[in-house]
Amino acid sequence: MKSDHAFELAPLTLSGPRIKAGFHCHTVNSDGGLSPEDTVKRYRSKGYRCLGITDHRCVTPVSGFSDDGFLGIDSVENGGDPDIIGVDVASGVPVELSLVEKAEALAAQGGFTIAAHPTYCGVLPEDYVNCPNLMALEIYNAYCDQAYANGLATELWDMVLGQGKRLWGVAGDDAHLNPEKGYYSDAGFGWVEIWADLSRESVLSALKRGMFFSTQGPTFERTAIEGGAIRIECSPVAEVRWRTYGHTGFVDHAAPGASLTQSALPEWFRPAGFVRIELVGHDGRKAWSNPFFVRG
Numbered sequence: 128m129k130s131d132h133a134f135e136l137a138p139l140t141l142s143g144p145r146i147k148a149g150f151h152c153h154t155v156n157s158d159g160g161l162s163p164e165d166t167v168k169r170y171r172s173k174g175y176r177c178l179g180i181t182d183h184r185c186v187t188p189v190s191g192f193s194d195d196g197f198l199g200i201d202s203v204e205n206g207g208d209p210d211i212i213g214v215d216v217a218s219g220v221p222v223e224l225s226l227v228e229k230a231e232a233l234a235a236q237g238g239f240t241i242a243a244h245p246t247y248c249g250v251l252p253e254d255y256v257n258c259p260n261l262m263a264l265e266i267y268n269a270y271c272d273q274a275y276a277n278g279l280a281t282e283l284w285d286m287v288l289g290q291g292k293r294l295w296g297v298a299g300d301d302a303h304l305n306p307e308k309g310y311y312s313d314a315g316f317g318w319v320e321i322w323a324d325l326s327r328e329s330v331l332s333a334l335k336r337g338m339f340f341s342t343q344g345p346t347f348e349r350t351a352i353e354g355g356a357i358r359i360e361c362s363p364v365a366e367v368r369w370r371t372y373g374h375t376g377f378v379d380h381a382a383p384g385a386s387l388t389q390s391a392l393p394e395w396f397r398p399a400g401f402v403r404i405e406l407v408g409h410d411g412r413k414a415w416s417n418p419f420f421v422r423g
């Protein structure tokens with residue numbers, strides 16, 4: 128049986144060196160517990176090599192902490208409901224603006240726009256489908272997940288993708304590093320792995336083109352696309368979950384006591400415009416690929 132669809136040569140066909148990066152955390156400049164300097168130190172100790180500090184309603188400059196092994200990118204959690212993150216922006220925009228207007232104003236600064244914790248914000252798919260300058264969804268927010276049980280937005284992501292709206296998926300810590308908060312949220316629970324050089328231009332370009340995946344630990348190592356076929360290699364996991372929107376789907380299970388390090392999209396799989404992949408480790412930690420879009 129030959130598939131009657133073909134995939135675009137998605138950004139995830141890249142392999143090679145990656146940068147561990149985070150684009151959601153807070154300092155004493157809003158409701159975080161540490162200074163910007165100590166926040167950067169904490170993140171660097173967790174292996175992050177790129178960080179955007181996203182204080183509420185204000186850009187905390189972090190580019191000054193950049194050196195040969197670390198890249199800071201000035202960013203903001205803008206405020207207003209539903210909330211939005213701007214990565215690589217000089218300033219926030221008025222919180223009274225609509226989501227569409229905020230995304231437009233942040234994108235006009237050259238920024239990468241991410242809808243912050245969608246489930247926590249109680250949005251509907253239409254809010255994002257009709258937002259032209261929105262580039263990504265925060266599909267996993269560790270703080271919201273650990274403190275409020277509403278940090279996951281992958282089902283909403285599929286509803287948006289299923290309507291033909293292209294959005295990348297970003298995982299973030301939303302770390303506050305603050306003992307005064309009701310729940311102490313730390314770094315290192317959700318991040319993105321970017322195929323880019325350690326420069327602002329390279330990272331921003333990669334983010335906008337979807338050249339990254341999101342993870343709590345597991346990793347995508349290699350992806351091959353040929354016509355309607357996708358094959359992946361990954362870190363050892365218990366499951367590889369192939370998803371689209373609607374009834375079609377497939378879970379590749381490791382044999383009992385074993386691990387999967389590769390998987391392929393079954394030939395019978397009929398994608399509803401896109402396919403995306405979730406890795407599930409033996410400890411339950413997940414990774415999420417960006418979507419692969421069907422051509423035409």
Ligand SMILES: [Zn+2]
Pocket residue numbers: 151152153181204301
């Ligand atoms: Zn936040």
